[in-house]
Amino acid sequence: MRFIKLSLPILLLLFLTAGALPRVTDRPPDPRVEKLLARMTLDEKIGQMSLFTTDWGSTGPTIREGYKNDIRKGACGALFNSHTVAFTRELQRIAVEEARLKIPLLFGYDVIHGYKTIFPIPLGESCSWDLAAMEQSAHIAATEAAAAGLHWTYAPMVDIARDPRWGRVMEGAGEDTYLGCRIAEARVRGIQGKGPGNTDAMIACVKHYAGYGAPIGGRDYNTVDMSERFFREYYLPPYQAAVKAGAMTVMTAFNDYDGVPASGNKHLLTDILRKEWGFNGFVVTDYTSINEMVNHGVVANDKEAGELAVNAGVDMDMQGAVYQRFLAQSVKEGKVKMATIDASVRRILQLKFDMGLFDNPYKFCDETREKEVILSKAHRDAARDVARKSIVLLKNDRNVLPLSKDRKIAVVGPLADTKNDLIGAWSGAGSGDDCVNLLEGLSNAGIRPVAVAKGCAVEGDDKAGFSDAIQAANQADVVLVVVGESAWMSGEASSRAELNLPGVQEDLVRALVATGKPVVVVLMNGRPLTIPWLAANATAIVETWWLGTEAGNAIADVLTGVYNPSGKLTMSFPRSVGQVPIFYNERSTGRPFDPNSKWTSKYIDMPNAPLYPFGYGLSYTTFSYGDPSLNKSTFKKGESLQITVNVTNTGNRDGEEIVQLYVRDLVGSVTRPVKELKGFRKVFLAKGATTAVSFTLTDKDLSFYNKNMRFGSEPGEYDIMVGGNSQDLKKIKAIMR
Numbered sequence: 001m002r003f004i005k006l007s008l009p010i011l012l013l014l015f016l017t018a019g020a021l022p023r024v025t026d027r028p029p030d031p032r033v034e035k036l037l038a039r040m041t042l043d044e045k046i047g048q049m050s051l052f053t054t055d056w057g058s059t060g061p062t063i064r065e066g067y068k069n070d071i072r073k074g075a076c077g078a079l080f081n082s083h084t085v086a087f088t089r090e091l092q093r094i095a096v097e098e099a100r101l102k103i104p105l106l107f108g109y110d111v112i113h114g115y116k117t118i119f120p121i122p123l124g125e126s127c128s129w130d131l132a133a134m135e136q137s138a139h140i141a142a143t144e145a146a147a148a149g150l151h152w153t154y155a156p157m158v159d160i161a162r163d164p165r166w167g168r169v170m171e172g173a174g175e176d177t178y179l180g181c182r183i184a185e186a187r188v189r190g191i192q193g194k195g196p197g198n199t200d201a202m203i204a205c206v207k208h209y210a211g212y213g214a215p216i217g218g219r220d221y222n223t224v225d226m227s228e229r230f231f232r233e234y235y236l237p238p239y240q241a242a243v244k245a246g247a248m249t250v251m252t253a254f255n256d257y258d259g260v261p262a263s264g265n266k267h268l269l270t271d272i273l274r275k276e277w278g279f280n281g282f283v284v285t286d287y288t289s290i291n292e293m294v295n296h297g298v299v300a301n302d303k304e305a306g307e308l309a310v311n312a313g314v315d316m317d318m319q320g321a322v323y324q325r326f327l328a329q330s331v332k333e334g335k336v337k338m339a340t341i342d343a344s345v346r347r348i349l350q351l352k353f354d355m356g357l358f359d360n361p362y363k364f365c366d367e368t369r370e371k372e373v374i375l376s377k378a379h380r381d382a383a384r385d386v387a388r389k390s391i392v393l394l395k396n397d398r399n400v401l402p403l404s405k406d407r408k409i410a411v412v413g414p415l416a417d418t419k420n421d422l423i424g425a426w427s428g429a430g431s432g433d434d435c436v437n438l439l440e441g442l443s444n445a446g447i448r449p450v451a452v453a454k455g456c457a458v459e460g461d462d463k464a465g466f467s468d469a470i471q472a473a474n475q476a477d478v479v480l481v482v483v484g485e486s487a488w489m490s491g492e493a494s495s496r497a498e499l500n501l502p503g504v505q506e507d508l509v510r511a512l513v514a515t516g517k518p519v520v521v522v523l524m525n526g527r528p529l530t531i532p533w534l535a536a537n538a539t540a541i542v543e544t545w546w547l548g549t550e551a552g553n554a555i556a557d558v559l560t561g562v563y564n565p566s567g568k569l570t571m572s573f574p575r576s577v578g579q580v581p582i583f584y585n586e587r588s589t590g591r592p593f594d595p596n597s598k599w600t601s602k603y604i605d606m607p608n609a610p611l612y613p614f615g616y617g618l619s620y621t622t623f624s625y626g627d628p629s630l631n632k633s634t635f636k637k638g639e640s641l642q643i644t645v646n647v648t649n650t651g652n653r654d655g656e657e658i659v660q661l662y663v664r665d666l667v668g669s670v671t672r673p674v675k676e677l678k679g680f681r682k683v684f685l686a687k688g689a690t691t692a693v694s695f696t697l698t699d700k701d702l703s704f705y706n707k708n709m710r711f712g713s714e715p716g717e718y719d720i721m722v723g724g725n726s727q728d729l730k731k732i733k734a735i736m737r
C-alpha cells in the first residue's frame with residue numbers, strides 16, 4: 001500500500017507525458033514496473049530490449065563470456081536457444097545475482113511442433129482439422145519446454161501460404177484464412193494455457209507479422225507486394241485472431257510489405273497491430289531483421305535501421321545488437337524519444353512481472369518436473385493420436401488398403417527406416433533417436449515384411465539399388481514404397497523451384513509399378529508435391545508429412561486399418577509447378593474457365609484444377625451428402641443463417657468425415673472469391689449412420705472489404721455449398737435483403 005501511495009504522482013506524470021505515444025493499452029500502469037523503470041539507466045533499458053542467442057553445440061551448451069558479460073551488465077534482457085533446467089538456471093543466476101538490478105531473464109526457443117516429444121509438422125497437423133487435438137499438442141509442447149526452463153516460444157507461425165515452393169509452408173496451417181484463424185487461436189490457447197507464469201505453459205509469439213508467407217516466386221526472404229485489400233482479407237486475419245486469442249508477443253517478418261520492411265513498418269506495427277487490434281504485449285523482430293533493413297535499402301546503416309524500427313513500434317531486437325550498439329546515441333541525438341524506449345521497456349517488464357519471475361526467477365527450473373514430464377507416455381500417446389489424424393489418404397484403388405495381415409508385404413524406399421527425418425524441420429530439442437520409424441511401426445503392428453530394400457537415396461541419380469527393390473517386390477503381394485523429401489528440404493531457407501520427388505525416386509516407383517504388383521506409395525514430405533504420374537499409376541497414396549516421434553506407429557495404424565484415415569488437405573496439390581500459386585478461393589475472372597472455349601482463363605497444356613484440391617482426403621469408408629437446407633432462403637442483413645445437411649456413412653466401416661461449408665457472394669462491389677470456407681465440422685459416423693450437421697453463418701462471415709475499404713456484408717444472392725472437399729459440393733441459394 002505504502003508503495004502505491006508513493007508512486008502515484010510519478011505514475012500520473014508518466015501517464016501525462018506519454019501523450020499520444022504507443023503504450024500499454026487498456027491497463028493501468030503497474031506500480032512495480034514504474035518503480036523499476038525509474039531506477040533504470042538508459043543502457044539498462046536498452047538491455048531489456050535486446051535479445052541474443054546462446055551457443056548450443058551439437059553436444060550441449062557452451063556459455064560464452066560475451067553474453068555472460070552482457071547479462072552481468074544488464075545489457076541483455078532475454079536469451080534464446082538456451083534450454084534445459086541446468087543451463088537456464090545458471091544463466092538466470094547471473095542475471096539475478098550478478099547484475100545491478102537483478103531483472104530476471106526471459107528464455108525463448110522455437111518450440112514449433114514439440115520440444116522433445118515431436119508432433120507432426122504444423123502443416124501436416126492442420127490436415128487433421130482437429131482444433132482440440134492441435135490445442136493439446138501445442139499445450140504438451142509448451143509443458144515440456146517449460147519443464148526445461150523455457151518461458152517463451154516463437155510460435156504459432158500463422159503465415160498464410162499459397163505457394164508450395166516456399167519451404168516454410170511446413171510450419172503453417174496451409175492456404176486458407178478461415179481455417180488458419182481457427183488453428184491460430186487453438187495453438188495460442190494451447191501454448192499459453194492458463195496464462196503467464198503457469199509452469200505448464202509458455203508465452204506465445206505470433207509470427208511472422210506480416211505476410212511472410214507470400215514471398216514473390218516462393219523464394220524465402222523475398223519481397224512481398226499485394227493490394228491492401230488482399231492483404232487484409234487473406235493474410236492479416238490469422239495474426240489478428242491470434243492476438244485476440246491472447247497471444248502476448250508478436251514477431252516481425254523478414255519481408256517488406258508495400259515497400260516498407262516489416263521491422264520498420266509503422267503502419268503494420270502501430271496503426272494496425274496496436275491501434276486497430278489493441279495489442280498490448282511486446283513486439284520482437286525476427287533474427288537480425290533490423291540490420292537487414294540496410295540491405296533492403298531503406299536506411300543507410302544499422303543506426304538508422306534501429307531508429308526506424310523502434311519508432312515504428314519494435315520493442316525488442318533479436319540478435320542484431322543494433323539497439324545495444326546505437327540506441328543510446330539515437331536518444332541523445334533526439335532521433336528516438338525516451339518515452340518510446342520507456343513504452344517498450346514497460347511492455348517487456350510487465351510480462352516478466354505477470355509471469356512471476358521477479359518473485360521466483362527459478363520457477364521454471366525444476367529438475368524433477370523436467371525428468372517426469374518430457375517424453376512421458378501420455379505425451380507420446382497424444383503424439384500418436386494427432387499423427388494418425390494428420391495422415392491424408394490420397395488414393396486407394398481396389399481398396400488395397402488397409403493391408404490385410406495374410407498378404408506378403410515388401411517395404412521399399414529410402415525413407416522406410418529414416419528416424420532423423422521424421423521429426424521434420426523446426427523440431428526443437430527433438431531427436432530422431434526417440435522416433436519410431438515405419439519399419440518399427442509395422443513390426444509393432446505385427447507386420448513382418450517378406451523383403452526390405454532401399455532402392456535409392458532421396459537425392460542423386462544412383463539406380464544401383466533398383467534391382468534389389470524389384471526383387472523384393474517380386475516376392476510380395478503388395479509393395480509399400482516410402483519416398484519423399486528429406487526433412488531439411490522444407491523449413492527456413494529451403495525453397496524449391498521443382499516440386500517433384502527428388503532424385504530418382506519416381507523412377508523407382510515406376511519400376512515397382514512395372515512389376516504388376518499393387519504399389520502403395522507412402523509419402524513423407526514438408527510441402528505439396530507434383531505427383532501426377534503417381535496419382536495416375538500407383539495403387540494407393542498415403543500422405544504422411546513428417547509426423548514426429550510416433551510417426552511409424554501412426555502410419556502403421558492407418559495402413560493396417562486400426563485407425564481409419566480422416567485427414568484432409570489444407571493446401572492444394574498442383575499438377576505442375578507452372579500452376580503455382582494455386583489455391584481454391586480464387587476470385588472470379590471476367591472469363592471464367594470453360595473447357596470448350598479457348599478464350600477463357602486457362603492453360604492450353606493442363607487443366608486449371610489442382611491434382612488434389614484443398615479439403616480433399618479419403619477414408620476407408622465412404623460418405624454421401626444430402627441436399628443442404630436453410631432455415632430461411634431470404635434473410636435480412638445482420639441476421640444469421642442456418643444451414644443443415646445430412647451426412648451418411650455409406651461404406652463398411654466406422655469413420656470420421658470433415659464436413660465443409662463454403663460460400664460465394666455472387667455480386668459484390670468488388671470481385672469476390674468463387675468460394676470461401678466459412679465453417680467445418682469433424683463428425684464420427686458409425687457405418688450406415690446418418691447425422692444432420694448444422695452451421696450458422698453470421699454477418700461477419702459474409703463480410704469483406706468493400707469498394708471503399710469498409711468491412712461489412714452486402715445484400716444480394718449467395719451460393720451456399722456443403723461437401724467433403726472444396727470441389728465436390730452441393731449447393732443451395734440464399735438471398736440477403
Ligand code: BGC
Nearest residue numbers: 080110154207208286287492
Ligand atoms: C526464423 C524465426 C525464428 C528465429 C529464431 C529465424 O530465422 O525466421 O521463425 O523464430 O529465427 O530462431
